[in-house]
Amino acid sequence: MKFIVIIPARYASTRFPGKPLADLGGKTVIQRVYEQASKAVADVCIATDDQRIYDTVEQFGGHVVMTSPNHRSGTDRLYEAYTKIGQGFDVVINVQGDEPFIQPDQIEAIKGCFTSSDTEIATLVQPINDLATLQNPNSPKVVLNKKNEAIYFSRSTIPYVRGCDSSEWITAHRFYKHIGMYAYRGDVLRAITALSPSSLEKAENLEQLRWIENGFHIKVAITNHATIGIDTPEDLAKALQLIDKQTP
Numbered sequence: 001m002k003f004i005v006i007i008p009a010r011y012a013s014t015r016f017p018g019k020p021l022a023d024l025g026g027k028t029v030i031q032r033v034y035e036q037a038s039k040a041v042a043d044v045c046i047a048t049d050d051q052r053i054y055d056t057v058e059q060f061g062g063h064v065v066m067t068s069p070n071h072r073s074g075t076d077r078l079y080e081a082y083t084k085i086g087q088g089f090d091v092v093i094n095v096q097g098d099e100p101f102i103q104p105d106q107i108e109a110i111k112g113c114f115t116s117s118d119t120e121i122a123t124l125v126q127p128i129n130d131l132a133t134l135q136n137p138n139s140p141k142v143v144l145n146k147k148n149e150a151i152y153f154s155r156s157t158i159p160y161v162r163g164c165d166s167s168e169w170i171t172a173h174r175f176y177k178h179i180g181m182y183a184y185r186g187d188v189l190r191a192i193t194a195l196s197p198s199s200l201e202k203a204e205n206l207e208q209l210r211w212i213e214n215g216f217h218i219k220v221a222i223t224n225h226a227t228i229g230i231d232t233p234e235d236l237a238k239a240l241q242l243i244d245k246q247t248p
Contacts, residue, residue, distance in 0.1 A: 001090045002089045005040075005044040007097045029097070047080070050069075075192065103223075110221050122182065134169065141178065153212075157175070201213070
């Protein structure tokens with residue numbers, strides 16, 4: 001089975017414009033994402049709608065493709081890139097362009113979901129061990145079934161633990177945080193990009209709910225690695241501190 005990683009990267013961002021090109025310890029954020037993904041998959045490509053990002057990727061020797069600036073979501077951008085360069089690949093892995101600390105074994109875990117021919121879509125979750133994350137609406141939670149498939153994603157704390165004070169929920173139940181990496185079979189990626197936004201998706205502002213509402217199954221792999229996304233300049237400052245600790 002052949003895998004390709006495609007990394008959508010936009011310049012525009014409400015909270016942090018230009019973040020793919022932000023300097024992170026001598027390399028841009030997007031270069032660090034590309035290099036991390038390349039440790040797990042031989043074929044990696046960045047999909048962008050911005051000439052500055054395109055030129056930067058070419059300068060560090062990466063594979064890049066230009067896509068339309070009019071896509072509604074990263075998944076739509078991913079699919080356009082896949083139609084341009086994805087021939088011959090069975091599964092496309094979507095790695096976020098603001099995750100410079102993504103670990104190769106996380107990508108390997110999501111690849112492992114496709115040992116089953118029934119897997120349509122796969123994603124990652126991480127156990128939640130603190131109340132702050134559990135109660136943070138910017139960290140979507142996931143409920144799994146016994147087949148390790150996602151039943152539901154929510155910005156709310158789910159499930160509700162009845163008869164237990166919320167301060168004790170962490171020890172009363174195993175909660176999972178969603179890690180926003182996905183993998184799709186090529187025909188499934190084509191099918192989901194043709195779907196209209198759904199009611200649950202609009203309510204939670206979570207695109208993956210559209211797929212569940214339309215009957216697609218999302219296989220889940222569990223990782224214990226914490227992820228550090230770059231959403232704001234403050235996040236970049238924290239990431240720089242981590243880079244400094246890693247540098248001998």
